[in-house]
Amino acid sequence: MINKEILLGGNAMSNEITKLRNRSEVPEELKWDLTKVYQNENEFTEDINKIQEEIKIVGKLKGTLFDSSTALKKILKTYFAVERMTVKAYVYASMLSDQDTNNKKNQGLFSQVQQLYAKVAAAFAWFEPELLTLGQTKLDEYYSEDSELVGYKKYIDEIMAKKDHLLSEKEEKLLAGASDIFATPENIFGILNNADLKFPTVTDEKGNQVELSHGLYGKLLESGNREVRKNAFQGLYKTYKQFENTFATSLAAHVHTHNFQATTRNYPDAISAALGANDIPVSVYDTLVERVNKHLDLLHRYVKIRKKLLQLNSVHMYDLYTPITKLPEEEYTYQNSKKIALESLSVFGADYIQIVEEAFKSRWIDVVENTGKRSGAYSSGMFDTPPYILLNWQDNLESLFTLVHEMGHSMHSYLSNHNQPYHYSDYSIFVAEIASTTNENILTQYLLDHSDDLQFKAYVLNHYLDGFKGTVYRQTQFAEFERWLHDQDKKGLPLTSQELNNKYADLNKHYYGPAITNDPEIALEWSRIPHFYYNFYVYQYATGFAAASALASKIIKEGPDSYLRFLKSGSSALPIDVVKEAGVDMTKPDYLDDAFVVFEQRLNELENILEKLKR
Known part of the structure; x- marks a missing residue:
């Protein structure tokens, strides 16, 4: 069990303000082991020096492409070898930076690698035009x-297909x-959001004064005490309000770089450029928005049910995350959650579970908050590192779901890395969210199947509905907003904080x-969403969740074989085709409509259980 003093520091029963621990105070077993990437900084520096030396000789390969097939093979092998070293250094430096964004030395290392990454890209800029x-x-x-x-044919074919969008060598x-310059708005957002913002202290359910943080905010919004939820909500956005103009300027600059790059590369718009990079038709995006808007009545019904069950005169945005059912008595500590994760994921077979156990045992996971640590959660790594x-x-069910979600990403990476050559080991962001949300769906079904407690079932159903709301509805809302951002900028219209709000x-x-009361603070939500800096990424959470719903059902009924083949495919085929091979055609709206059927069924099931519990 994780001691709450480790999580927050101080005495959890006192009236003193509890603060996050410094990085050095977090126990080693709860921190990831980055020596599996580089034993020490000297090894990292050696790779940096090697990359810089390789950059110097890359120019000698220019013009040799026409000499022979051997020359082409040499160029490809050189490129992937240099890229491989650079990505490894990037992963290492970014994780060092994220574990404590207050550490100036690590920030400097990350900045150095970002600049080096740009130099590597520039050194090989001649290759694609020459090809x-x-x-x-x-x-x-x-x-x-x-x-x-x-063995490189698919990679080469993809370059040849970009002919209309590639520019001259110069x-x-x-x-x-300029790639590191284009990354500046995102970097500014990251430092401001994770290091410079100072949140107020608020009162938790026990009457303790606690320092508000990104992670604690989510837990406080789950509180059964409405005043706790309201104060956390207003306290967080009061801080963002102070910097809304800075956040708006940063986001506007980022959007402008997307449009600039798309225009420069002869794309009709930024969304075509972003989705085209993964061979995803824009119609997939448009279909998502259209089908979600068609089913907004289910979300409106969900809000009304919340209002009724919580016995509220009006539903505020801070009322959308507190459970509408009794909380489980079991505390979801990290240790307990690891056991549940292993049991639920056993549907994928012994080989899969063995790798998950290795992740826990070998410290692939950085578990708890500390001052300056990047907010949220993610899976990171590359071909030569653990995922x-x-x-x-936080000791709640949401953290268990986050663990299983990120483990889905990491298992996808592990199996792709161990079944594909380096140049096909990565996978597109379009399929990335499918693996993670399939795990979430599997966990949901496991929890429902392994309990006869109607209160617990109601809680899990409520969690699923909340997850659907947050993933399908909310991420599609983000996707609509992101599309609007780019359209505004393309038209030359302003993106001030007032316009965004x-x-x-x-x-x-x-x-x-x-049924919702639109609190004025929610107009600022855009300012704290890091995914708006990811270039048309968020829609894939929604499409991925819907596809995962179909895949999870297929796995439970037919076994995991075709799904595991999907996880091992990497980028050896087009993303749409990889998912289709696993059993879901994402070029059609059927998978979305099927997902809404499940949502409605579970909404009905929750209402039925709650009626039984009243008797």
């Missing part, structure tokens, strides 16, 4: 001469060299319907 001039006839000749080159070099997980653990407030009202 296009080689032509398909010559490439076919090379394939027949050297069978090893056939222009490609300029864009590549690490960052958490900010007004649009977000209107969209929020549209999604949640007449």
